[in-house]
Every structure is written in structure tokens, then in C-alpha cells.
Amino acid sequence: MPKRTADRAPTASFIAQSGRRPTSYDVARIAGVSQSAVSRCFAPNASIAPAKRELILKVASELGYRPNALAQALISKRTNLVAVLISNLTNLYYPEVLAGLSASLTKRDVRVLLFSLGAESEVDDVIDQIWRHSVDGVIAAARLSEQQLEQFADHQIPVVMYNRLASGPNAASVRCDSVGGERDLVERLIASGHRHFGIIAGPEDSYVGEERNSAARTLLAERGFGDVPMVRGDFSYASGRAGVRELARIMPKLDAVVCASDLMAIGAMDEARIELGRDVPKDLSIVGFDGSGPATWESYRLTTIRQPVGRMTAAAAAMLMERIEDPASPAEQRLFSGQMIEGASARLGA
Amino acid sequence: MPKRTADRAPTASFIAQSGRRPTSYDVARIAGVSQSAVSRCFAPNASIAPAKRELILKVASELGYRPNALAQALISKRTNLVAVLISNLTNLYYPEVLAGLSASLTKRDVRVLLFSLGAESEVDDVIDQIWRHSVDGVIAAARLSEQQLEQFADHQIPVVMYNRLASGPNAASVRCDSVGGERDLVERLIASGHRHFGIIAGPEDSYVGEERNSAARTLLAERGFGDVPMVRGDFSYASGRAGVRELARIMPKLDAVVCASDLMAIGAMDEARIELGRDVPKDLSIVGFDGSGPATWESYRLTTIRQPVGRMTAAAAAMLMERIEDPASPAEQRLFSGQMIEGASARLGA
């Protein structure tokens, strides 16, 4: 409902005169109908005479009337609000996720209540706020404890986990297949003749980090590479740099580095090329994970797994909305395959 | 209010028994007091006997009672909700802004209603939603027309513009000094002997883009560089690449490129080095603007202006809250100086 100047003036004058925003009673009074009639005009499929409907909408528009979402929510038990929990907004990869979620939810006429979890912010406080605001559902791209998830269940708030698996049977989730992706990557490296692997893992408490890490280690072990050195980073550029430096120090013959994220891989590439004087990929291959924007930049052309973020966020929104409409619907776990980007940061054979 | 298992069980059992969330009446009934008393317990400075207060809080905690924010807002005319409008979340620089705003607002016990403006989304729809949800205020890091701003004024919703100036006298704003920053940058380039400038500007409809662009052109003109070639990009990496290619084509002696954003500068660096075979900064200097994360990566070490995002977002939140508390307070325009990062993408003299 775009407003043109033509129907803005009355709004302004109504507010100027009364000092408050018009209610359905104001509309009803001026249109000479009951308040119920006004309410029905804005309901999806209410029964109302076309002529009356026309009149009411005209008056409403002249007054600049909009139903008050608070009052609607209070009585109808539906806020059309979804809480999005996201840790580490500065992560390079999350902005894309957030934009995707926002777009998908907006399309379904749902608003996003954003909770960006900094290191210091208490998740429990956030849950408290979510509860107070009666959101219809939650999408969590952040670490949630068993107990915290249980609280959502207690409160009957549907939750969809993004890129993490909840242990409970109740939590739905949308994930990118870390295991498959990481295996593709490592398999190619092995097939291309790499023999001296190092791993730059994420922090221990990261779900995706550990998943990718263990997938890589498992496959390497299967292929006879038993004790692959690993250092831990925190998904940051700096930790990627530090990681490869450490790996190179303890492994003189290092020829392949598997990083748990693009950003760490990028850091590793910079450090390897600029500080360690290594040629990437000629004498050192480096692979990442995510397929974030900078991975495609010419200076890096990272060999990585691209997550289908658009489809994943759309799926997360769809799943959540379904569970909101029908709380009895079963919690589904959707797993998307990532796409391998060959890039040029790893020496790959045919 | 972190919840321990000890006080979660009762919550669950209450909900299980009654099937609904506890209200202040439930607490009142069980505690044997009036509903008003319960309400007062959760009000900032209400008068209530300490003993009674103790009792009520105990019962409330056992029931897992939380005041319903919707009902509170409906009556008190305060939602503690702020709408954040942001265009182009994928912008590399906005995530930091969003994280900063979120942190600053959360600290003040205000929640963020996020509106991410994609190309297709209608701003007017967003304004409609904002109005329906009775947010207390708006922070806008997006393009808003005169009329749109007027609507906020009509609705008595305070707005703080982020990095853009509103023409009306009513809109407060927080900005980074593009003019000063850009002048510093260009001044240094001139002083260091650059003579053949090119500009990669932002899109015409970008406020900051035009500000930076005209600042650069003005200073260059003042210094006798009359007709500096300019190409327009869209702040993307790809457009930075295309931009420098075009500039190099029309200016064989090009020795300095002024870009309206870091991302375009990074694209320009990659193109110049990799495709055009230029040595940056030895035979071509490239400068950006923003001071976003990737600008500091070793492969780029961009010469740029770093915006004090943390202070800016804190200021935006503070200004908005002040205008919410006291609608009569004057609209302030705060201008922050950026900090020049010398980097290594430009050949700078002492």
C-alpha cells in the first residue's frame, strides 16, 4: 500500500488534530459502521458487503489507518515475528545467510527480530526476550545448549537450526553437508598426489567446525594418513595465518592444508605466499569451506565448497513457517549438498 | 535472568497443565495477592512491601512468568523495538554496522526489528510494517526519499540516518566525514607526485558515493587537475575490476585510482595486478574508503579511510534513544572523522 501525497495529508491532519494514531473505532465512526465491520475489512476472508467494504477502505485510507499489530497479536496469538539468532555477524558468511533469511521471511509476510550474539551477550537473556515478545518461531544460526532448546520446546516455540544439528528429536534443521563436502575436497587432494596434510580446524565448540574437521580426519585415516597434524583457529583471518605458520613449522614437507572456513583459508594463503614464501598452489595447496564472496576474488580463487545459501535459507524459512502453521508437523532435517569450486588454490589433477 | 533446571520444571508443568503461558493473574492467584501487585513487582520503581515483593517474585519464578511484551506495549505505548533499515546486507561493510547497532541497542534493552532492503523490496511496504508494529524509532542505513522521511515525521517516529544526511531539519544523522577523508587521501596522493588520476565512483543514487566522488573531484580541481576521468561502479568487486580496466584503457598514463569503496578498490587492485600487469603501488596507486576487514588483508593492505564504526553505531543508538525519551529534543547531526590507513596500495611520500 504505497502512500501518495494525496492520501497523506489527511493522515497528518488527523494526527495533528487528535494527537494520536487512528483506530478502527475512528474509521468506524466516520464511515458510520461498527468497529467489527472495520476489523473484517482487514481480515483475509471475512464476510462483508462489497459496497460497505469499499467505503470503509476509503475512509481508512484517508485517515491513514493501519491495524495495530500489537493488538492483533495480543488477541490472535500470532505476532508474525520470527527471532533470528546469529553469532558473529562479522563472519563474512553470515551476512549472506541473514540477507537470505530476511528475504525469505519477508516474502511470507513475517518480520525478523534480530539477535546478534556477541561474545558477551547471554543467550539466556536473549531467550528471555524472545519469550516475552511472543515470537512465532526461531531460526538459530548459533550455538544452543540442550537445555536452551528444551526451553523453546517448553514454550512451544518452533525452532529451526541453521547449519547445526540439534540432538533432540524436536528440533528441525537445515544444513549443508559438511561431511560430503569435506570428503570431496580431501579425496581430490589425495588423488592429486598430496601426501603431507595439515588441518586448520575451527574452535572446539563450533558444530560445523568439528563436523568438517572430523570428516577430513576420518577420510584421511581411511586412506592411510594416520596422524594428521591439526591446529585450531577461531575462523578468523588472523587465525588462518597463524595456523599455517604453525603447521609449516612442525611439518617441513607440508603440501596440503585443509581449513574449516574460507576466511581461515584466505589467511593461510596470504601467510604462505607472503611470509613463508610458498607458491600456492604449486608447492602448497590450500582449501577452504563456504564459498563466500572473497573466495572468488582473483587474488585467491579458493578451492572450496560453496554452500547453497539461497536454497538453504529459503528451506529454513519454509520449514519454520510450516511448523508454525501446524505445530504437530514433524521436525524435519534437511541436508543440502555443497558444490565444489575448483578454484586455483589447490593443485588438482584431472 | 538465567534459568536453571531448578526453576524450569515448574514452568514446564504449568504449561503442560494449563496449556498456556502464565499471566500476572496466575501469579497473583497463587501468591494470594492482587494482579496489580504482581505488575508492580516488575515495574522499575513501584511501591510494594519488600516481603510481598519477595513472595511474588518467588511464585513468578516458579511459574516461569514473564510479562507479556505485547500487552505492556499496547498500554504503555512503548515497544522497546527499533527498526533498523539496511540496504545491501552483503556489502562487506554493513555487517559490522549491523553488529554495532545491535550491540548498542541491546545494551539499552531495546530489540532490533531488521528490514533488509533488497533491490526488489518496496520501501513503502517496509514503512507500513514499521508503522503497524509501533516501533519506538528507526535507524536507517538506506536511501529514504523526502516523502518517506516525512511519513515518519507524521507518525511521530524518530529517525536517525546512518551515513546519509536528510534534507529535512527533523532527521538526526550520524555520518563519517567523507569530504575530509577523501581530501586527506587525494591530498596525499598529489603530494606524493601522482599526476594522472582516475575515479571509480559509486552509483549516482548513492549518498556516500556521490559525497566521496565530489569531494575527490573538487580537491583535484582546486589543485589544477581539471577533468579527471570517472567511471561508475555499483560498489561491487566486479565493478571495481571493470572500472580500472576502463580507466586504464582511456588513460595510458593513469597512476592513481580513487575508489568510492574498499570493495571496488580491492577489485581494482586485482584487475590491475593480475590482468593489466601493473605493479600496485609502484606504477599504480589505488585507494579505497571504509576500512572494512579485507582492506587489511596482506594481499591488499589497502590505503583507505577507516570509519569509526563502533563509535558511530553507539552514537546512532544513543541519539535515537534520546529522541525517543524526549521527542522535543533537537535533531542533531554528528559527523565523525575517519582515520587514514596508509596501507601499501598507494605510493605515498613522507
Added chain:
DNA sequence: TTGAAAGCGTTACCAG
């Protein structure tokens, strides 16, 4: 300090 009662602006359920 306390409790009763009147809203806040809607939707939902009634008779008519």
C-alpha cells in the same frame, strides 16, 4: 502500600 476497575486496539464469538 494495596486492590478494584478502567482502559489499550484488536479479534472472536455471538445473536440478530
Added chain:
DNA sequence: CTGGTAACGCTTTCAA
């Protein structure tokens, strides 16, 4: 199809 009336869960007078 229509209008009256009862919620929704809270804050806020106002008397006691």
C-alpha cells in the same frame, strides 16, 4: 452480512 460484547494481558489511575 452485521453489530454488540467479551476477551487478550498488561499499566495506570483512584480510593481505601
